[in-house]
Amino acid sequence: MEEKWSSLDLEEMINKYVSKTRIFRNREVLRHSYTPPYLPHREVQIEELVRVLAPALRGETPSNVLVYGKTGTGKTVTVKFVTDELKRIADKKGLPMNVIYINCELVDTEYRVLARLVNSFYYETGFRVPMVGWPTDEVYSKLVEILDSKRRFVIIVLDEVDRLVKKSGDTILYSLSRINYELQHARVGVVGISNDLRFKDYLDARVLSSLGEEEIVFPPYDANQLADILTGRAKEAFYEGVLEPGVIPLCAALAAREHGDARRALDLLRVAGEIAEKEHSAKVTERHVRLAQERIEFDTIAEAILTLPIHSKLILHAVVILDEHDRLPANTGEVYAVYKDLCDYFSLDPLTQRRVSDLINELDTMGILNARVVSKGRYGRTKEIRLSLPSSKLRRIYMADKKLRELLAFELSKERRLIDWMS
DNA sequence: TGTCCACTGGAAGGGAGGGCTT
DNA sequence: AAGCCCTCCCTTCCAGTGGACA
Numbered sequence: 001m002e003e004k005w006s007s008l009d010l011e012e013m014i015n016k017y018v019s020k021t022r023i024f025r026n027r028e029v030l031r032h033s034y035t036p037p038y039l040p041h042r043e044v045q046i047e048e049l050v051r052v053l054a055p056a057l058r059g060e061t062p063s064n065v066l067v068y069g070k071t072g073t074g075k076t077v078t079v080k081f082v083t084d085e086l087k088r089i090a091d092k093k094g095l096p097m098n099v100i101y102i103n104c105e106l107v108d109t110e111y112r113v114l115a116r117l118v119n120s121f122y123y124e125t126g127f128r129v130p131m132v133g134w135p136t137d138e139v140y141s142k143l144v145e146i147l148d149s150k151r152r153f154v155i156i157v158l159d160e161v162d163r164l165v166k167k168s169g170d171t172i173l174y175s176l177s178r179i180n181y182e183l184q185h186a187r188v189g190v191v192g193i194s195n196d197l198r199f200k201d202y203l204d205a206r207v208l209s210s211l212g213e214e215e216i217v218f219p220p221y222d223a224n225q226l227a228d229i230l231t232g233r234a235k236e237a238f239y240e241g242v243l244e245p246g247v248i249p250l251c252a253a254l255a256a257r258e259h260g261d262a263r264r265a266l267d268l269l270r271v272a273g274e275i276a277e278k279e280h281s282a283k284v285t286e287r288h289v290r291l292a293q294e295r296i297e298f299d300t301i302a303e304a305i306l307t308l309p310i311h312s313k314l315i316l317h318a319v320v321i322l323d324e325h326d327r328l329p330a331n332t333g334e335v336y337a338v339y340k341d342l343c344d345y346f347s348l349d350p351l352t353q354r355r356v357s358d359l360i361n362e363l364d365t366m367g368i369l370n371a372r373v374v375s376k377g378r379y380g381r382t383k384e385i386r387l388s389l390p391s392s393k394l395r396r397i398y399m400a401d402k403k404l405r406e407l408l409a410f411e412l413s414k415e416r417r418l419i420d421w422m423s
Numbered sequence: 424t425g426t427c428c429a430c431t432g433g434a435a436g437g438g439a440g441g442g443c444t445t
Numbered sequence: 446a447a448g449c450c451c452t453c454c455c456t457t458c459c460a461g462t463g464g465a466c467a
Contacts, residue, residue: 111451132451133443309454332430352456357431373431377465380429424467431462436455443450 022239023277023284029237030270032072032263035080040232041225042078048216049082053189056097056153057090062189064177064211068197069218072261075193076159078218083155083191096152104164110172113164114139117156121146140175147179147186154188161192162199170207177210220260226252229262230269238273238284246286247272254293268292301389302397304366306404311351312359314342317407319369320391331382332357342407360385 028034039046049065056062069075083099090097100120107116115129118139122128125146129139147154156176158164165173179188192211200208221229230248251272255265271292276284308316318338322330336353343350351359360383363369370386387394398404 109452130442132441133449135443135450138450351454353430354432354457355455358455361432373463375463375465376429377463378426378428378467379465380427381461381463382428382430426465426467428465429462431460433460434458436457438455439453441450441452444448445446 022282023242023273024237025239026237027270027273029233030266030273032077032266035077035084036233038232039074039078039081040228041221042074042218045074045078045216045218046082048214049078050086052214052216053082053086053155053191056155056187056189057086057093057095059095061180061187062153062155063213064190065192065214065216066199066212067191067193067216067218068199069195070197070220070259070261071195072255072259072263072265073218073220074262075218079157079159079191079193083157086155090153096150098152098154099157100154101157101159103159105160108164109168111136111139113158113172114143118143118146144179144182147188148183149185151185152187154186155191156188157191157193159193160195162194162196165199165203170203173211174204174207177207221256221262222260223249223252223256226255226260226262226265230265233266234269237269242273242282242284244283244285247284247289250286250289254289264296267296271296298393301368301393302400305368305394305397306401310348311356312363313404313407314346314348315339315356315359316363316368316394318342319385319387320394323387323391329384329386331384332360333382335360335385346406357383 029036049067052065053062067075067079080101083101087097087099098120100117102113102116104113107113111134112131114136115131115134118127118129127146129142158173161173173190173192176188176190190211200212203211227248230251234243234248248269251265251268254268255261258264268289269292272284272288275291275295276288279288281288305313305316315335318335318341319328319330321338322328322334327334332353336356339356340350360369360371364371367388370388371383373381374384375381395408398407
């Protein structure tokens, strides 16, 4: 084996490896899952949170609290930071405390939240609730039973709780916020984290009175604050002198434009570093940041489109076809007609217009389409549908997917018929 | 001023697909 | 195997509607 390696190959390999590690000292620091030891510009919120939750350490019932702020304002990381610390201190004091973190984007029904809560005690009970199958109230009783099996403090963190409520209503919050009344030995505090500032509007007054006892608002970061955050992380993440001076301000400025999203700022910096690394460049430059910006935008949208269910893909493509025949904005009826043709071509049963109307709304929320309800008076009330990005970009994305590529064949064989239909 | 278009979007419910207990 | 239960995706039905037009 060894004799196959010439010293030249080896030297090249070593150089490659060396140059590969020259940019990043530790790129993990730039991921949003990373909890830094210090959170700049969140001192006020940290103190608020401590004030609300710390009573648990004195053996009192902690208040429930709602945490608001847009994405990337540091809500999750701050809550994790504080609860980790509480847990550490509680452990030191020999006080039994559990912190349970649930992201409601994935766990988005009452049943699943309860099941997840029960299952988080698996290590203690050796018991698991299946992800489906049980009556919901039985899971709840089981939870109460497990919680109350001994004296303890439990902090339940529900991240993206607005999603849960929009999808499944607020009964789960109601039961959780009242759960202390059913417990003899244990005490529960709920921390709800919401991206939606109008979240309270969705809540029943009874839930609001107990869950919204305390509120903490996380304002967006401005460009200077973002720059501070990035500077702190960059020290750890990059080797010295690797970043050109304009890089951090540019990342901060771009992210500040995006409602002060620290997550986006970190992504920009990390991806810029990765691009520089791939180019074997010795430095990360502003050009790399611009490339990173482009790539992140493209990747997000491409990912979303490629994972769409087939009918949504067909609907989207119907709009693309209409666009390429200069037929935008189109209304629901027109999109539906082309969509039905596409289904026909693929030998699929078309969905009803009602359902398609909902899927169009979904594509709109994802930012792929732009659908606005308008009234055309005599000619009815409908949606005005446009693409939110050029069809050429969509085509580039299609090429990455084998099945989607078939969509491109559609026009060739059906073009004449479509043109007939349109005139 | 009323009519009427082309839908919208809520409500209810079906049924397939998952999984439980007995 | 039978009898439940939950979720997801979808259909069916339908009252409601903003505004151009007669």
